[in-house]
Amino acid sequence: MEAIKEPIKISDSEWEVMRVIWTLGQSNAKEVTDLLSTNKNWKAATVKTLLGRLVKKGVLQPESQGKKFIYTPLVSEEATVRSATENLFSHICAQKVGQTITEMITEAELTAADMAMLRDALDNKQPVAEIACNCIPGQCQCKVHTHDSFKVKENKR
Ligand SMILES: [Zn+2]
């Protein structure tokens, strides 16, 4: 596992740009615009704005080459996807992660190879005895929180 870093947070539009640059290795505004203008109907100015934001976020490294810039990714696609998944799970109760993953598996289209990979991952996973709720009181209805809020009301009387 990698050390915990700042989460990589990019918008859906920025993600579209990054996918092109990850695929090409590095790219410039014209190339990205040419590829995305057909399907997305994005103008050069839109792409330039998005590239600028990605540079500000430390996701892209610009390098001037004559009159234009060449952009190189500073984060990998895998790390960005992982960060987005961690971000999703940070919005739900730790106790609901298993249920959420199960729903994701149920919804996903999977090949036999994908399913073998999932079974392997499960077989090699060590279960934990218990998962503590990590929610702020009022954000979930687990036993602890329902009980706690009940106690607070009792004490007030
Ligand atoms: Zn919770």
Ligand SMILES: [Zn+2]
């Ligand atoms: Zn709770």
